[in-house]
Amino acid sequence: QVQLVESGGGLVQPGGSLRLSCAASGFTFGSYAMGWFRQGPGKEREFVASVSRSGRATLNADSVKDRFTISRDNTKNTVHLQMNSLKPEDTAVYYCAAATIYGRRQYDEYDYWGQGTQVTVSS
Secondary structure, eight states, rough: OOEEEEEEOOOETTHHHHHHHHHHSSSSSGGEEEEEEEOOSSSOOOEEEEEEESSSSSEEOOTTTTEEEEEETTTTTTTEEEEOOOEGGGEEEEEEEEEESOOOOOOOGGGEOOEEEEEEOOO
């Protein structure tokens, strides 16, 4: 069955860094664009970043531009989100997702989802 398993979340101070990972199985990983979304307390799920099937193209939300970097390793069926200069407003549950078309920003355009990993930015 399809599985997306996120890891790497935790508590970090403002200005710190975290690297999230997502391990995929049960589908042809290289045939899907991958994305990260997040949902903060009392907020709707929002797009963070996406990466094309080959990994050569990436897209970031304006709120994380120049701070977050998405990447993928098709040999290991993994996708990563490097998060630098973290802010308290980045606190959220972060979700990994797969879509057939690259560049999608709406959560209902993604086919598969992980369970999420909590990121808390606080001093």
